[in-house]
Amino acid sequence: EVQLVQSGGGLVQPGGSLRLSCAASGFTLSTYWMNWVRQAPGKGLEWVANMKEDGSEKYSVDSLKGRFTISRDNGKNSMYLQINNLRAEDTALYYCAMGSGWIFDLWGRGTLVTVSS
Amino acid sequence: DIVMTQFPDSLAVSLGERATINCKSSQSVLSSSNNKNFLAWFQQTPGQPPRLLIYWASTRESGVPDRFIGSGSGTDFTLTISSLQAEDVAVYYCQQYYSSPITFGQGTRMEI
Numbered sequence: 001e002v003q004l005v006q007s008g009g010g011l012v013q014p015g016g017s018l019r020l021s022c023a024a025s026g027f028t029l030s031t032y033w034m035n036w037v038r039q040a041p042g043k044g045l046e047w048v049a050n051m052k053e054d055g056s057e058k059y060s061v062d063s064l065k066g067r068f069t070i071s072r073d074n075g076k077n078s079m080y081l082q083i084n085n086l087r088a089e090d091t092a093l094y095y096c097a098m099g100s101g102w103i104f105d106l107w108g109r110g111t112l113v114t115v116s117s
Numbered sequence: 118d119i120v121m122t123q124f125p126d127s128l129a130v131s132l133g134e135r136a137t138i139n140c141k142s143s144q145s146v147l148s149s150s151n152n153k154n155f156l157a158w159f160q161q162t163p164g165q166p167p168r169l170l171i172y173w174a175s176t177r178e179s180g181v182p183d184r185f186i187g188s189g190s191g192t193d194f195t196l197t198i199s200s201l202q203a204e205d206v207a208v209y210y211c212q213q214y215y216s217s218p219i220t221f222g223q224g225t226r227m228e229i
Contacts, residue, residue: 035219037167045159045167045210047219059217095166102214103157105178107166 002026002106004096009111012086016115020081022096022108030054030074033102036081038092039110048094050102051079086115119143119213123222130229136198138225140211145191148215155215158187158196161224162207170209171196203229 008020022034036048049060049070058070067086072079083090091114099105120143130136146155154174159167169178171187174194184199198205206229211222 044208044224045161045212045221047212047221050217050219061218097166099169102155102219103169103172104159104167104212105169105172107168109166 004098004106004108006094006096006108006111009094009113011114011116013117014087014115016086017082017084018086018113020083020094020096020111020113021078022080023076023078024098029072029077029079029098032098032100034070034072034079035097035102035104036068036070037095037097037104037107038090039095040089040092043092046092049081083113086113088115091115118218119146119216119220121211121213121220121222123209123211123225125225126223127226127228130198130201130227132203132229133200136201136205136227138196138209138211138227140189140194140196140222142192142194142213146213146215147191154190154194155213156187156189156194157212157214158185159210159212159221160205160207161210167210198227201227201229 003025005023035050051058051070067084069082093110095110096108097104122141156174158171161167175187186197188195208224210224
């Protein structure tokens with residue numbers, strides 16, 4: 001089955017760090033742009049970052065640069081989101097998503113990040 | 118950044134009736150290089166990830182029922198559900214992928 005399998009979320013204190021993972025199953029991730037999208041509880045969708053197939057280009061929301069870092073390891077068929085200096089407002093369900101170009105036709109089921117003391 | 122604004126925020130439609138959601142972008146998402154609108158529509162039901170319905174403003178994703186119709190160009194777009202079914206109760210989002218940052222509308226809640 002073609003799917004994106006997510007892991008790495010959890011409860012973390014303000015100022016802490018997390019690395020979220022997204023692994024491709026049933027297909028090769030290396031031929032797709034990969035994206036992270038988050039959704040705060042009861043809120044809408046917010047795109048976070050993306051990265052080109054070979055990692056040569058990446059884009060992200062300006063306000064998150066410096067704390068959020070997207071990366072990928074095509075050899076492990078996976079991509080990652082490193083989040084540092086977590087804040088309460090980062091509490092959200094984080095989705096990975098991919099497709100042809102920047103069209104998001106496959107989504108993971110999400111991993112919940114909760115920032116609280 | 119391109120701001121995506123949807124209206125209405127919520128919509129109640131009877132079963133079998135037509136539902137229309139509008140989306141306006143703060144600048145054109147029509148590419149002069151390929152004459153395509155970089156606009157997608159997603160459906161999100163409770164507890165589920167978003168599902169791609171429409172891309173290139175009017176191309177239906179594989180497996181999406183033909184009652185979902187996307188239209189529009191430039192800055193003004195519409196998602197029409199021609200005959201609302203019970204399973205269409207969801208939140209719908211438009212999204213531009215013309216330029217970074219990729220941006221979503223605030224969502225429209227569809228109710229029966």
